[in-house]
Every structure is written in structure tokens, then in C-alpha cells.
Amino acid sequence: MYSNLSLGALGLTADFPTALELAAKHGFGGLDPDVGYLRSLGGTTEVQRVAAEVADRGLRWGMAGLPVNFTATAEEFSTQLAALPDHIELLVAAGVRSVGTWIRPMDEDLPYRRNWLRHAGRLALVAEILAGAGLRLGLEYIGPKTFWSTERFPFIHSLAEARELIAETGADNIGLILDTYHWYTAGESVADLRSLSVSDIVAVDINDAPADRERDSQQDLDRRLPGTTGVIDLQGFMSVLRDLDYDGPVKVEPFMKSLAERPIDDVLSEVSGQLDRAID
Template structure:
């Protein structure tokens, strides 16, 4: 196991995040201080997205190994791909080197991996799955992956909000301590639909503000947000809620749209649509806020759309790529 301490990780990430914050923007400079306001306006217009349009085959129901996923990304213009830890673990150094070389050649980076730890269940299950996390992170670190993401269940049958809050803070902090040793960051996603958080006896975190409180309680520099346009919409949030974050607090983003003609409180989490399909979710405001705060990570489409999953694999990727291009056109 990599033995970098939490203190060392903090020192390293401070330099890294500072350098990220200074790069990637197109800057408009004022030649005369009397034109400062005009220059600021030009600077705002000149901002460009820094986040990467990613392909997650699992999110669109396509079965493809890491090599095929990369082929799809190259063919259809994606800028990042979902890592597959089990596949990556089987690659020799030479095979992995060849894969990464091809990714670099085509300017394709990594998206975020999942979290293989059951932090929602029993202490026995949590402890057992946590033991496997260092090896999992070693595989990802070897491949150059630096982001993980997971979601929180928005309700509980047997734990009050406070009990659940304390349990999540403790367990997610333990996960973060391991993740940080490998130079990675962890994104946490809230689930917004009323039909989801009201389904159990005790509602739990289902808004950005509540997630802020949990992350503050975890108090670990590698922990941030997974933002999903669907949950942002169903939680009744606005552009200003996103602007309350710093770009480096957002780890990964999910994009989608909502069915038309369904009141927001009646939306069902598993019934979504491709982004820009209906216009119900205000993706222009969602994405422009991410651009404004300087989010620089992967953003992938997660539509939970049955018809998409029924298409032949390459057709599903093509349709997803078309939806991504339409979505990015909102801000470019």
C-alpha cells in the first residue's frame, strides 16, 4: 500500500489544485485601469468549459470492455472514458502502457470509478469491503485514475436522520483516508426526487445544502460533490446553488433530462431521458454555472432510458454522442 500520509496528501493536493485553478481559461486583460469593467465583461464572455465530455458505457446499458470503450470514445469524440478496475487489473505493464499511450494520442482521459465499499449496510459488511479498497485503489492509481464517485441513499427504514448522518460521516471519512493515500478524490451524490426520499420511514440527505453539511462534517480535503442535473432539478435547486461551490469541489457530473408533463414531485428516479431531449431540465444554466466555477472533471450522460438500452451497442453510443454534442452546444 502507498504509505503517503494525510498531511503529505494535503501538501501535494494544495499545489495541484492551485495549478489547476490557474490554467485553462481564456483571459481578457485590461490595457487601461479605466476600462476594468469592460475587461471583466470580456473575460466572462471568454470563459470556456474545462470539463471533459465523458463516455460511461455502463450508464447507457452498453456492454463493452476497456479497449472497446476507448474505440467508441475515439470514433464519437468523447474526451474521457469510465475506468474498469477489473479489466485494468488484468493488464500487464506493457498492455497498460499501450492503452494509456493510445488514450494520450487521442486526448482521452479517465472519468470516475465507483466505490466498492458497502458503507450503507452492517458494520461487518462495511469492514469486509473496506479491506479490499487499498488494492482497488492501487489498480486505479497504476492506470492514472484519480477520481471516485458514489451516491447516498436518500432514506432509511430504521435510522433517524442524525443517526444516519453520523454513520455516513464516520464511514465515508474512513474511505476518504484510504482514497487520499493514492492521490484520489471522492465525489458524493445526493438523490433528489421526493418519491425517493419519502419512500422510507426516515428521509436522509437529498439536497445540495444537506450534502454540504455532511462533507463539512467529514472534513477531508479529498471529498467533494458528484453533481447530477436530475437531482439538482428534482431538489428544486438553481444556478446560484452551484455558484456557491468552488470548481475543485466538484468531482464528477452526470447529465440527463426529465420526462415532460410530469410534475417535479412526481418524477421517478429510474425514468429519465437524454439531455436536451425534453428541455424540462435547464441544462444551460446548470452547465454555465459549472463553467463559471471552473469545474474541470468528467461529465457523462446517465439517462436511465429503456429505449436507449434496447438499441444495438454502437447505436446507443452514437445516440449518446449526439445528445452530448447538443448539450455542449448550449454553452459553446
């Protein structure tokens, strides 16, 4: 596995050339692609040049976002699906191998089974398009009870449910985005992770939780840097990834507004060190 820089996940902003410089400077193993920047380059040749520059810096790509909303109206979903091939073309030209999104864990109108059928059908359609380009899709379940309980019908918010949904699609290019925060808030254990194979995992996010809240009171957008409070069993989580020989990206996603108030070099030096300690 390798440490991955995702400025957006840290609440930081910079243009892609600056992000590339920062990733190399602070010893990250990879960085997320910026599709908007790639599109601005105007053609495949320039996209491939940027990809070569990333590789020359000793960096790998992380995961790109999936520009499809699985809870959109039928008309909106159809429009997003039609636009997906152009998005994929950029990613393929750059050598990006995976895209990811999250599963909204509740719905105000659709009961669980109807929401399940909607997601399974739409996921299968998207997975088929991605498979034609050799791309994998990572799905992230969302664990905090304070989030999934806010609308009338709770939906998928656990590892077991996410795996069942993926199996329902019949697609072999869909896997999981594992996040320590959602693993913890879903009440899951190392034993749950040990039921996975390495092919089940597309990407990994790590973080910690505030120590002054019980598990069911944790807020999705208020986390901590990994290993700083000890609420989440990061060591146990990472030990499973090592045992599986997971070789994908690992990024930090703390949702801490205070990080943007600090010098960016200081933040990235700290985050890079935390990732290195977690991965080693």
C-alpha cells in the first residue's frame, strides 16, 4: 500500500501542479487526479505528458471521483450516465485505474428494499461502462448513526450491507472504500475485516474520532487525524491490510477545518508522517 495525498480530503486547496510538487516534497507515494485540470489540457497527448510527470516523480495515482449520483432522478441519472464515457476517456489517458463514490445511508421517500433495487440496478449499469475501460469502482458505506438516522428510511451503513449490495450487482469490478471512521461508527471489528479478500478493497481512508463522544454520538464531519486520540483501533485495522498484502492508496480524511488555518507544508509534513507510521 502507499500513502496518498488528497488535498480535498484534508480541506486544503491548490492547483494540480502545486499539489504534485507538494506530494513529491513531502514523500507521499501518490496523489489524487484532478479531472478538471486534465480536461483543461485540451487533449490526450498533454494528459499523457502529465501522467508521465507524475510517474517520473515516483508517484502513483489515487482514486478519481465518480460523477454519478445514484439517488438522482431518472432523468438526471440518464444524463450523468451519458456523460460518463468522456470522463472515463480522460482517466484512461492518464492511467488512472479506479473511481469512487459513497452510498447515501438514508432516504426520505424510498423504503430500504426499493432503494436497494435502485442502487443495484444503477450500479450494474455504471460498472459495465467502467469495466469496458478497465476501471474499478470503489463504494464507501457511511457509518455514523447521527447521519443515517436523520431521514425516514435508513439505508446501507455497514460493511456487511455494502458487500451484499456489491454481490447483488453481479459486477466483478466493484469493491469497497474502507474508512476507519465508518468501520468504527458502524460498530465493526477486526474480525469483520478479516472476512475480506484483497480483491474486495479498492481504496482506504484513515482518521481518528473525538474522544469526548460515545460511538453513536459521533458526527460524520468532525473527525481527527489518525492515531491522535486512540478511539479508533488503527493498528488492528492496518494489520489486516498488511496481512492481505493490500497494494492500493491510503489517504487521511479528518474533516478538520483547523487544518486550513495552518501552513500547508506543516500540515502535509504531519500527515505524511502519520501515513508512513500507519503503513509501516
